[in-house]
Amino acid sequence: MYICSNCGYSHDIEVARYGGVLCSNCNKIFTVYKPPKKLLQTRFGVSFNELPSNRGNCFPCVIACIMELDSAEDVLQVQEYYDLDNINDPNNWYNMLFKWLMQKGWQWGSLDGHQYDNSYYFVIGKTSRGTSHVCIYKNGRLWHDPHPSNDGIVDEEVFEYIKYVGH
Ligand SMILES: [Zn+2]
Numbered sequence: 605m606y607i608c609s610n611c612g613y614s615h616d617i618e619v620a621r622y623g624g625v626l627c628s629n630c631n632k633i634f635t636v637y638k639p640p641k642k643l644l645q646t647r648f649g650v651s652f653n654e655l656p657s658n659r660g661n662c663f664p665c666v667i668a669c670i671m672e673l674d675s676a677e678d679v680l681q682v683q684e685y686y687d688l689d690n691i692n693d694p695n696n697w698y699n700m701l702f703k704w705l706m707q708k709g710w711q712w713g714s715l716d717g718h719q720y721d722n723s724y725y726f727v728i729g730k731t732s733r734g735t736s737h738v739c740i741y742k743n744g745r746l747w748h749d750p751h752p753s754n755d756g757i758v759d760e761e762v763f764e765y766i767k768y769v770g771h
Contacts, residue, residue, distance in 0.1 A: 609634045609721075637723045640669035640740060645750040646676045647683075650735045656684035662738050665750035666726055669740060670766055671710065676750070680704040709770045715763035718744040723765065730759035 606615045606625065613629035624633040645665040649658035661683055665676035673679065685697040693699075705712050719725050720743050728738045732755050739756050740748040746756035 606634075606636045608632075635723075638672075640666075640724050640748065641672055642748045643669050643673075643676055643750065644752060647681075648751075650733075652686060656687075657681075659683040659686070660735070660737075660751075662750045666738050666740050666748075667705075667766060669748060669750070670724060671708070671768075705766060709768055711767045711769045713765055713767070715765055717763055719763075719765075720744060725763060725765040727757045727760050727763055729757040729761040731755055732758050 607613070608615065608625075608627040608630060610627060610632045611630035613627055615625065615627070625636055626632075627634055643665055645660060645662045647657075647659060647661040649655075649660050652659070661676045661679075661681055663683060664679035664681055667679045668674075668676050671679070680701055682697050682701045685695075685700055688696045688700075690696055702712055715725055718727075718741065722743065724740050724742050724747060726738050727741045728736070731737045731751070731753075733753070737751065737757060739746055739750065746754075749756050
């Protein structure tokens with residue numbers, strides 16, 4: 605069930621991913637946000653000093669949730685490339701992730717802060733465990749923590765989203 609953001613009319617529809625829907629009541633397009641999957645991360649290392657293959661994969665996990673993939677392992681394991689953070693290097697980790705997403709029709713961008721439009725977005729920051737982490741939030745509240753503790757983010761630093769835009 606999705607409510608038109610223009611006129612409030614309820615639509616009994618199944619919608620794939622994020623998308624625009626033509627409201628049959630007011631004839632305007634409204635955007636729907638399908639609830640992401642709730643997957644747990646599969647790797648838990650907390651230090652960059654660990655082997656890259658052991659580092660925690662919270663970021664691939666929240667991406668997999670929104671892309672409705674089966675596992676965090678189905679996403680580029682971007683944490684393995686965090687050492688490559690030279691902005692001048694085309695193979696730095698964010699360029700790699702940006703390309704990986706773009707090839708699948710997904711846009712990755714930043715937000716000014718919490719969103720209150722029923723969308724699902726990423727909050728990146730520090731946990732009560734002292735680690736850097738990312739969780740999925742909705743309307744200013746924790747919606748899914750890919751870590752089993754479900755503690756969320758205590759020190760919020762960065763807000764981002766991914767959105768399906770097609771090719
Ligand atoms: Zn409407």
